[in-house]
Amino acid sequence: MSDAAPEARGLVFWRRDGAADRLAALDEAAERLGLAPGMALADARAMHPGLEALLHDEADDARLLSGLADWCDRFTPLVAFDGDDGLFLDVTGCAHLFGGEKAMLDDALARLMHLGFAARGALAATAGAAHAAARFRCGDVIEAGDEAALLSPLPLVALRLEKAVRAGLESVGLKTAGALIAAPRAPLARRFGADALIRLDRALGRLDEPLSPRRILPLVSAERRLAEPISQSEDVERLVTMLAKSLAGELERRGEGARLVELTLYRLDGAVNRLVVGASRAVRDPDALRRLFRERLAALGDDLDAGFGYDMARLSVLEAAAFDARQERLDGEAGDAPREALALLADRIRARLGEQALLAPAFVDSALPERAARLAPFDGSPPDPPPRRDDDSVAAESPPARPLRLFAPAERIEAVAEVPDGPPVRFRWRRALYRVARAEGPERLAPEWWRGDAGRTRDYYRVEDDSGRRWWLARDGLYGEAATPRWYLHGAFA
Numbered sequence: 203m204s205d206a207a208p209e210a211r212g213l214v215f216w217r218r219d220g221a222a223d224r225l226a227a228l229d230e231a232a233e234r235l236g237l238a239p240g241m242a243l244a245d246a247r248a249m250h251p252g253l254e255a256l257l258h259d260e261a262d263d264a265r266l267l268s269g270l271a272d273w274c275d276r277f278t279p280l281v282a283f284d285g286d287d288g289l290f291l292d293v294t295g296c297a298h299l300f301g302g303e304k305a306m307l308d309d310a311l312a313r314l315m316h317l318g319f320a321a322r323g324a325l326a327a328t329a330g331a332a333h334a335a336a337r338f339r340c341g342d343v344i345e346a347g348d349e350a351a352l353l354s355p356l357p358l359v360a361l362r363l364e365k366a367v368r369a370g371l372e373s374v375g376l377k378t379a380g381a382l383i384a385a386p387r388a389p390l391a392r393r394f395g396a397d398a399l400i401r402l403d404r405a406l407g408r409l410d411e412p413l414s415p416r417r418i419l420p421l422v423s424a425e426r427r428l429a430e431p432i433s434q435s436e437d438v439e440r441l442v443t444m445l446a447k448s449l450a451g452e453l454e455r456r457g458e459g460a461r462l463v464e465l466t467l468y469r470l471d472g473a474v475n476r477l478v479v480g481a482s483r484a485v486r487d488p489d490a491l492r493r494l495f496r497e498r499l500a501a502l503g504d505d506l507d508a509g510f511g512y513d514m515a516r517l518s519v520l521e522a523a524a525f526d527a528r529q530e531r532l533d534g535e536a537g538d539a540p541r542e543a544l545a546l547l548a549d550r551i552r553a554r555l556g557e558q559a560l561l562a563p564a565f566v567d568s569a570l571p572e573r574a575a576r577l578a579p580f581d582g583s584p585p586d587p588p589p590r591r592d593d594d595s596v597a598a599e600s601p602p603a604r605p606l607r608l609f610a611p612a613e614r615i616e617a618v619a620e621v622p623d624g625p626p627v628r629f630r631w632r633r634a635l636y637r638v639a640r641a642e643g644p645e646r647l648a649p650e651w652w653r654g655d656a657g658r659t660r661d662y663y664r665v666e667d668d669s670g671r672r673w674w675l676a677r678d679g680l681y682g683e684a685a686t687p688r689w690y691l692h693g694a695f696a
Contacts, residue, residue, distance in 0.1 A: 212250065215258035216243045226258040260286075270319075271416055272474040275466065276514055277310060279420065282413040285362075288336070290329055290413055303343050311341065317472045326352070329413060330405025334360035334379075349406045354380030361401045370394050379405075420464070420518035422456070424448035431470055431511025435499045438467070438512070442495045445517035446488035459484025459525035465495060468514040475506060479553045482545035484523040490546065491517075497553035548580050569647050571608060571692060602645050603664065605674045605693030612676065617689035622681040625663045629675065631691050636673075640666040644677075658683070662692070672696075 212232025216223050223243040232253070237246050247253055263286065271281045271289055277300070280292035293306065300306035303325050314321040324335030326344035334356055335344050344352050353360060356379050358368045371394060376382050382390075382402055391399055404411040424445045432438065442465060453459060461484055467475040479494040499506065551560050562580035566573055617626040625641035644661035658679040666672045672695035679687035 211252045211254060212237065213254045213256070214243075214246065215256050217258040217260075263287075268416075269473070270314075272476075273468070273472045274310075275417070275474065275516070276468050277306065279417065279423070279518075280413065280415045281417070282415055284329075284333060288333065290332070292413060292415075293325070307341065307343065313472075328405055328407045329411045330361065330401065331407075333362060334405065346407070350383060353402075353405060354378065354383065356380075358382065361398070361405060363398055363401055367394055367398055371398065418520060420520055421458075421522050422449055422452045423516055423518040425514065425516035427514050428512065431513045433508035433511040435496075435506075438465075438499060438515075439492055439496055441515050442517065443488050443492045445515065446491045449517060449519060450486045450488060453486050453519070453522070453525070456522070457525060458522040459486050460491070460519045460521075461485075461523050462519070462521035463491060463494075464518045464520055466516040466518065467508075467512045468516075469508065470510040470513055473507075473509060475508075475512075477502075477506075478520075479549070480557075481549050483542065484525045486525060493546075494549055494553045497550045501554040501556075552579065568650065570650065571604070572610060572612075573650075603695075605672075606696045608693045609691060612690035612692040615675070615689050615691045617675065617677075623661075625665065626675060626689065629689065629691075636667040636671075638665045639668045658685075664695070 212229060212235050214228040214232050214237065215226045217226045225237060225239050225241045225243060225246060227239060228237055235250055235253075237250075237253075243255060247255070267283070267286070267289070271283070274281045274289055274291055278291050278293045278296045282290040282292075284290045293303070297303040297306045300309055307323055307325050311321055311323050322336050322340040324332055324339055324342050324344065326332040326335050326349065327346035328349060331344055331349040331352055334353055335342050338356050338360060339352065357377065358371055358379060361379055361382075363371075371377075371382065371390075376385055379402070382398065383406075387399055400409065403409040426441060426445060432441065445465075449460070460481060462478065462480050465477040465479075467477070469475065477495060477498050479491075479498050481490075481494065485491065548560055557579045560580040561577040563575050564578040566576055568574050613631065615629045615631045617629040619626045623644075625643060626638055628635060628637045630636070641663050642665075643663035645663075647660045647662065649656035649658060661677045661680075663675045663677075664672065665675055673691060674693035674695065676690045676692045677687050678690060679685055681687060
């Protein structure tokens with residue numbers, strides 16, 4: 203038997219860079235072998251034939267980072283991306299909930315370590331200083347005003363400068379952030395542009411650096427951290443009731459009610475489940491919200507995987523509306539009770555079956571028959587009246603008659619008219635011939651020119667055949683145009 207030690211193995215991820223395959227990321231074992239990102243994959247394999255190499259998938263990395271951002275919502279709702287490998291957390295006003303800034307930072311890093319991540323983090327008064335400290339002073343809390351002392355000994359990469367800008371600054375001897383701080387600003391701006399100075403000023407706190415949170419900041423929220431994780435739907439419902447009671451007081455103070463509510467459930471393994479329900483009318487009642495989330499949980503069933511349980515939950519109001527107090531009648535019943543019951547029923551159906559499960563027709567401000575109405579999610583409200591048009595030729599109070607049944611799409615027919623622009627005297631539809639006894643029209647509808655598919659001018663006729671049946675016929679196009687007009691049957695009157 204040989205006493206030789208087995209060859210050390212490492213794991214690397216590679217990606218195509220021009221005509222060469224280069225290392226994009228590597229584990230600690232590969233680093234100990236002397237490999238580094240940017241090295242050619244062929245050279246790495248020549249040095250270590252036992253190396254394990256996998257293709258780097260940037261989409262997978264983005265999904266993982268997005269999942270970590272969801273997990274970080276437990277510390278603050280203001281989470282933003284920092285490049286493709288980091289996150290910014292604005293914890294202003296949140297640190298006291300975790301025992302202070304240092305305790306909060308240690309807690310976050312410890313939790314990430316238990317989830318299997320080798321994470322680095324730091325706290326600072328500016329985003330630029332926090333970025334630099336996380337990569338070069340992991341675990342530190344940088345006090346406001348100490349940014350210059352932190353950045354001075356660090357290389358230019360700590361300032362998040364573009365590679366070409368860094369190379370230009372290093373070529374003139376400016377290899378650290380401290381050297382950049384001490385250098386004259388005007389010559390630097392003229393030669394290398396203002397980006398380097400802007401990055402420096404933001405890191406030092408001289409300029410504000412706005413962050414773009416990846417999620418909408420809720421109007422009102424309440425959260426609960428649990429000593430023992432929960433996984434049953436009944437426990438989640440009770441938790442919703444408790445959180446909704448906490449929200450009710452704040453909503454009452456604002457004179458508002460919730461219209462769109464999100465329940466965020468944080469699992470022990472780091473995954474995050476989000477449930478959203480909508481309300482037709484502004485609500486504050488905790489029982490009403492509990493019923494809506496009960497339907498949502500029932501709809502998900504086994505699809506809602508609680509894993510090893512939830513250790514934290516947050517209830518957030520994403521949209522709100524004015525909450526008008528209504529006086530009950532003297533007999534003790536609300537005057538609007540039937541309408542409210544209908545709205546609540548619609549909310550529960552939509553929570554269980556989805557927004558498209560319950561639809562109602564809604565008017566659209568369009569003269570074209572096929573676009574004059576659409577199906578929209580029903581919210582329990584009475585339908586809006588049709589749009590009114592003030593026209594010199596047609597009174598707004600007497601709109602043109604429309605058939606009870608509208609064909610969608612309109613069906614092609616063969617029609618014969620005595621004169622080109624006159625009403626038809628007979629037409630053939632579905633192989634049957636109809637003779638016109640009476641006709642009214644035309645009603646001319648011009649195309650909607652602002653649309654790309656505007657179409658042609660139409661002339662509509664209300665006709666009655668010799669058997670007493672009434673039809674709505676349309677001539678698409680005008681005589682004299684390049685294309686010959688075509689006739690359609692668009693509807694049938696009662």
